[in-house]
Every structure is written in structure tokens, then in C-alpha cells.
Amino acid sequence: MNRIDKLFQTKKERVLSIYFTAGFPKLEDTLLIMQAIESAGADIIEVGVPYSDPIADGPTIQDSNQIALDNGMSLKKLFEQLQDMRQTVSLPVVLMGYLNPIIQYGMEAFCKKCQEIGVDGLILPDLPMQQYLDEFKEIFDRYDLRNTFLISPQTSEKRIREIDTHSNGFIYMVSAHSITGARTGISEEQIAYFQRLEAMNLKNPRLIGFGISESETFTTASKYGNGAIIGSAFIKKIKESQDLKSDIESYIQSVIH
Amino acid sequence: MIKIDEKGFYGKFGGAYIPEMLHPNIEELRENYEQIMATPEFQKEFRGLLKDFVGRPTPLYFASRLSEKYGAKIYLKREDLCHTGAHKVNNTVGQIIMAKKLGKKRIIAETGAGQHGVATATVCALMGMDCTIYMGAVDIQRQRPNVERMKILGAKVVPATSGSQTLKDATNEAMRQWINNPVDTHYIIGSVVGPHPYPEMVARFQSVISEEIKWQLKEKEGTENPDVVIACVGGGSNAAGAFFHYYNVPQVRLVAAEAAGLGVTSGKSAATTVLGTSGILHGSKTLLMQTEDGQVVEPHSISAGLDYPGIGPVHAHLFDIGRAEFVAVEDEDAMKAGIELSRTEGIIPAIETAHAIHALNLIEYSKDDIIVINLSGRGDKDLDTYIKWGGY
Numbered sequence: 001m002n003r004i005d006k007l008f009q010t011k012k013e014r015v016l017s018i019y020f021t022a023g024f025p026k027l028e029d030t031l032l033i034m035q036a037i038e039s040a041g042a043d044i045i046e047v048g049v050p051y052s053d054p055i056a057d058g059p060t061i062q063d064s065n066q067i068a069l070d071n072g073m074s075l076k077k078l079f080e081q082l083q084d085m086r087q088t089v090s091l092p093v094v095l096m097g098y099l100n101p102i103i104q105y106g107m108e109a110f111c112k113k114c115q116e117i118g119v120d121g122l123i124l125p126d127l128p129m130q131q132y133l134d135e136f137k138e139i140f141d142r143y144d145l146r147n148t149f150l151i152s153p154q155t156s157e158k159r160i161r162e163i164d165t166h167s168n169g170f171i172y173m174v175s176a177h178s179i180t181g182a183r184t185g186i187s188e189e190q191i192a193y194f195q196r197l198e199a200m201n202l203k204n205p206r207l208i209g210f211g212i213s214e215s216e217t218f219t220t221a222s223k224y225g226n227g228a229i230i231g232s233a234f235i236k237k238i239k240e241s242q243d244l245k246s247d248i249e250s251y252i253q254s255v256i257h
Numbered sequence: 258m259i260k261i262d263e264k265g266f267y268g269k270f271g272g273a274y275i276p277e278m279l280h281p282n283i284e285e286l287r288e289n290y291e292q293i294m295a296t297p298e299f300q301k302e303f304r305g306l307l308k309d310f311v312g313r314p315t316p317l318y319f320a321s322r323l324s325e326k327y328g329a330k331i332y333l334k335r336e337d338l339c340h341t342g343a344h345k346v347n348n349t350v351g352q353i354i355m356a357k358k359l360g361k362k363r364i365i366a367e368t369g370a371g372q373h374g375v376a377t378a379t380v381c382a383l384m385g386m387d388c389t390i391y392m393g394a395v396d397i398q399r400q401r402p403n404v405e406r407m408k409i410l411g412a413k414v415v416p417a418t419s420g421s422q423t424l425k426d427a428t429n430e431a432m433r434q435w436i437n438n439p440v441d442t443h444y445i446i447g448s449v450v451g452p453h454p455y456p457e458m459v460a461r462f463q464s465v466i467s468e469e470i471k472w473q474l475k476e477k478e479g480t481e482n483p484d485v486v487i488a489c490v491g492g493g494s495n496a497a498g499a500f501f502h503y504y505n506v507p508q509v510r511l512v513a514a515e516a517a518g519l520g521v522t523s524g525k526s527a528a529t530t531v532l533g534t535s536g537i538l539h540g541s542k543t544l545l546m547q548t549e550d551g552q553v554v555e556p557h558s559i560s561a562g563l564d565y566p567g568i569g570p571v572h573a574h575l576f577d578i579g580r581a582e583f584v585a586v587e588d589e590d591a592m593k594a595g596i597e598l599s600r601t602e603g604i605i606p607a608i609e610t611a612h613a614i615h616a617l618n619l620i621e622y623s624k625d626d627i628i629v630i631n632l633s634g635r636g637d638k639d640l641d642t643y644i645k646w647g648g649y
């Protein structure tokens with residue numbers, strides 16, 4: 001059974017997903033970071049595939065992308081690193097990345113490889129829903145990969161319904177109209193948006209991302225969704241870290257508890 | 258037939274590959290732009306400003322000495338005489354009226370050489386709209402006079418400090434800022450790039466260029482159709498404008514001059530159709546200079562306006578189906594062509610435009626052929642580059 005489906009069958013609250021950029025801070029840190037996220041008690045690992053032009057990301061994740069590329073990270077390299085990840089990592093693993101590197105690799109070959117190494121889902125921020133339905137859905141389904149779409153406060157109710165229909169796995173609620181890492185804290189306006197979504201009774205679980213950085217924002221987000229995603233704040237932590245394993249564990253535990 | 262389809266594709270190229278956060282903005286524009294453009298009210302304001310503010314129609318000038326030198330009838334479409342010094346203002350006038358009709362209060366734009374930034378700052382001043390321009394930190398250094406022009410016009414100029422710090426990165430930054438301010442802000446993209454409907458909308462605003470060429474040539478030569486139209490291509494807005502009404506007139510040859518930089522095999526080039534492969538950048542599928550892993554490659558051209566790793570999707574399509582001939586012009590040859598035009602016709606062209614002049618050496622034609630070169634911009638902004646190059 002797909003690990004994302006299995007997770008949300010048993011856990012409906014305070015689901016914590018952690019994003020990091022593969023190849024950052026050092027090229028060979030990928031597996032170590034994944035293992036630490038798991039042992040710290042998070043629920044989903046989002047592995048970012050670095051790209052030269054990440055237009056939905058703010059400075060923190062842009063920098064981590066550039067450093068990872070300078071370190072020599074590529075999709076091929078990442079797949080080599082993740083080849084045996086299922087020997088040590090049991091959490092659901094989601095790859096997050098922009099479309100171009102994946103299209104150059106070949107969507108079919110990419111999805112096949114994802115299934116082979118045990119990837120459970122994909123988040124491709126610049127893949128529009130129509131293109132997904134026309135060209136890729138059948139391939140994702142064939143390799144048992146869940147597809148997550150983003151929604152923002154500007155997304156219309158009609159489109160949210162469509163996205164819910166065509167998503168599986170979970171929906172990524174961008175908490176404010178912003179790029180990643182641009183905001184901290186949660187405003188009343190955002191809470192109104194979270195409540196609006198909650199009242200729609202969508203079929204998919206909802207994780208709230210953008211602006212989540214510590215225990216308080218995680219708890220607030222979890223009140224209105226099934227959990228939250230932390231990206232930029234985590235990248236900042238590991239950028240400064242001298243001891244990845246212990247810093248990741250203490251950070252994630254401070255968020256959860 | 259060259260025509261955009263209902264999903265925003267020209268053949269294999271185009272589309273709208275954008276983060277969901279931009280979907281409402283793009284959708285609002287896509288649903289409304291054709292209808293707004295078609296209203297008599299819009300047309301009256303647009304045409305009125307093109308005439309009285311921009312100074313259109315621009316002349317179609319018979320370049321007699323250049324013609325004699327090359328052995329053809331060469332006409333120059335004088336977009337360099339537009340207010341602000343280049344064709345870019347045709348599009349910004351159109352888009353600022355569009356932004357007003359959509360109820361937007363704020364304008365953002367990217368710029369490379371600064372021509373589009375100046376043209377945007379100009380129309381914002383004209384309409385009293387708040388204006389922020391994103392510009393690569395490297396370009397800010399090499400196009401200082403244009404930066405100051407934007408500031409004089411009341412715009413805020415924000416440096417893009419990521420990546421190569423040029424046009425590509427300025428575009429990334431403008432898109433990010435649009436994501437951050439989706440409701441009250443309109444993004445005026447300066448070329449025929451970006452997600453659908455931008456490439457088509459910008460091409461339609463620029464199509465006034467070939468619209469005028471047709472009637473002007475009819476007056477001078479008794480035919481609407483030249484044998485050849487030449488334009489330089491970075492993203493490709495001046496070329497799209499010069500080609501637009503000739504896309505589907507097969508006897509008119511379309512020639513696009515790309516920037517070869519230090520040479521197409523030098524690793525320092527911006528010749529996208531030679532070096533590029535199909536990929537996605539800035540929201541559309543197009544030809545793109547990239548690594549095997551799909552990372553976008555930093556281009557190089559001596560002209561900031563051609564220093565872009567992609568090309569508008571319509572041009573990728575024209576290349577793909579063989580409708581346009583693409584030639585690659587090296588930095589040195591473009592600079593010499595700039596001097597040549599200065600001395601044969603008394604016109605100092607923008608270095609972008611000088612690439613199109615040099616194309617005369619790279620294509621075949623006979624002495625009765627009528628050739629129209631789109632003289633997209635003037636060289637005032639490039640004096641520093643001319644001076645540093647020094648070969649005159």
C-alpha cells in the first residue's frame with residue numbers, strides 16, 4: 001500500500017512534513033537528513049530536487065537550490081543516493097521539484113525510477129492541472145505515485161473542488177499568497193481562509209505550508225488542517241548546523257512537542 | 258497556418274506552466290484580454306496614445322546607401338524613433354491600458370537592457386501608477402543610464418541578485434513578486450515569453466509594426482509584401498511584431514538574428530535555436546539553453562537585450578516548422594554592423610538591432626529583392642559598450 005495513503009488512514013492530526021533540498025548543505029547529506037527526520041518523529045519527508053530557476057521559492061530555498069547544484073546534485077545523482085533508501089527509511093517520501101529537470105529525464109523514466117526506489121508521491125509546483133490530466137496522470141497512476149497540488153487563498157472554490165477531485169495523497173495549502181519563506185506567523189485573515197477550506201469537506205487531507213516554523217505555528221496550522229509542512233525554517237536550521245543528526249532531531253522535536 | 262490554439266500553444270510550444278498561486282491572475286488575463294482589446298474604447302485609447310504619445314506611425318525609410326552597398330532594396334522600419342527609443346513602448350502602452358481595465362493599481366516588470374523598464378516606467382508615469390522594476394544586478398551595472406531614467410520617471414528599481422543576475426533572474430524575481438502581490442498588481446512582461454496569454458498578447462500589441470509596414474510599403478513599392486523581413490531575437494518581441502502580419506504569407510521570408518555571443522561553440526553564446534532544446538522556462542514550453550539535467554544555462558551576449566537563454570514560443574515554432582530562417586551573429590560582427598549603419602545612414606542602432614543589420618551578410622537575396630529590417634532601437638543606451646569596444 002502507498003505509504004501516504006497508509007499514513008492518513010491512521011493519522012489525521014498534527015501530521016508533520018519536512019522539506020529539504022537534496023544535496024544541501026553537502027552533496028552526500030541526503031540520506032543522513034532523511035534518517036534524522038524519521039528518527040525525530042516527523043511523518044513525511046519531502047525531498048526537493050534542485051533547479052536553477054525556482055520561481056515559487058524565496059531566497060532561503062533559492063540559495064539551497066543553488067548550493068546543491070554547485071555541489072553537483074542532479075536527478076541522476078539523487079536517484080543513486082536514494083537507490084537503497086528503503087533499507088533505512090520507512091516514512092512516506094515525496095519528491096518536490098520543478099518540471100523542467102524531470103521532463104529532460106523523461107516523465108515515464110522518472111516515475112518508473114520513483115516506484116522502483118520507493119517514492120510515494122510528487123509535488124511539481126509548475127505542473128498545471130490541465131497538463132497533468134492530459135499528459136501525465138496515467139503515468140503517475142501506473143507507478144502508484146500520489147500527486148499533490150497547491151492551493152492558495154486566491155484559488156476559487158470551483159477550482160479547489162476540481163483540484164480535490166484530481167488530487168490523491170494530500171493537498172498542499174499555501175497559507176498566504178506568497179513564495180516560500182516570505183512570511184512567519186499566521187494572521188486572522190489566514191485563519192479565515194483555513195476555516196473556509198475546512199468547511200468545504202474535501203476528500204483529501206490538507207497540509208498547510210509557507211510560514212510554519214515552530215511549535216506554535218505548527219499547532220495553529222494543525223488545528224485547521226491535518227498538519228503542516230516546514231521548508232525554509234528547516235533549511236535555515238541545517239544551513240547553520242555543525243551536527244546535522246542531533247540538530248535535526250532537537251529542532252523537529254521542539255516543533256512537535 | 259501560424260496561429261495560437263485554445264490551450265495557448267503554437268504547435269509544440271507555449272502553454273502556461275505556472276505555480277497555482279499565479280493561476281487566478283493568469284486566468285483573469287486569459288479570459289479577458291481578447292475581449293478588452295476588441296472593444297472600440299480600448300482601441301481608441303491605444304491607437305490614440307500610439308499616435309500622439311509614442312509618435313506612430315514610425316517611418317519606413319529607404320536606406321539608399323546601405324541598399325547600394327548590399328545590392329538590394331533595403332528599408333528600415335524606424336522603431337528607434339518611438340518615444341523612449343525602442344519598440345518596447347508599443348507593448349507597455351497596450352498593457353498599462355489593459356491593467357487599468359482590469360482594475361490593477363500597481364505595475365511590476367522585469368528588464369534586461371533597461372529598455373522595457375524605461376518603457377514601463379514611462380507609461381506608469383503617464384497613468385499615475387505605482388511602478389517597480391526588477392533588473393539583474395549585473396545589468397544594473399552595465400546599463401546605468403537606463404536605471405537612472407527609470408528612477409527619474411518615478412519607478413523603483415530592485416536588483417535581482419540570484420543566478421547570473423541578468424534578464425532571466427530579473428524575470429524570476431518579477432514572477433515571485435507577482436506571487437506575493439497577486440490581487441492589485443499587473444505584471445507587464447516585456448517580450449513574447451512567459452505563460453499564455455502573454456506571448457500572444459505582447460505579439461498583438463507589437464503587431465502594429467508589420468501592420469504599418471504593409472501599407473507603407475504599398476505606398477512606396479506598390480506591394481504590401483517585401484521579399485524578406487529581418488529582425489533580431491532575444492525573447493523576440495520586435496521580431497514577433499515585424500513578422501506578425503506575414504506569418505501566413507509564405508512568399509515573405511522571415512529572418513531572425515540571434516546573438517551568437519563569442520561564437521556558438523564558445524560556451525559564451527545566446528543562440529537559442531542552435532544550442533537549445535525543448536524545455537520549460539518562465540511558464541512556457543519553448544527552446545531553451547540547458548544542461549542535460551535540465552538546468553538552465555547562463556547565456557552570453559554583448560547586448561543585454563539578447564542575453565536570454567530562451568526564445569518566445571512562437572519563434573520556437575517558426576524555427577521548428579522552418580517558417581523562419583535563423584542566423585547567429587557574433588558580438589564582434591554586431592558591433593561592426595552598428596558602426597556600419599552609423600556611417601552609411603547616420604543612424605546609431607542599439608546593439609540588439611545591430612545583430613539584424615549584420616544578418617544581411619548571412620542570407621542570400623538578389624538585387625531586386627525588397628528587404629525590410631526592423632530597426633528595433635537606437636544606440637544611445639549603448640554608448641558605454643560602443644566606447645569600451647572602441648573599434649571605430
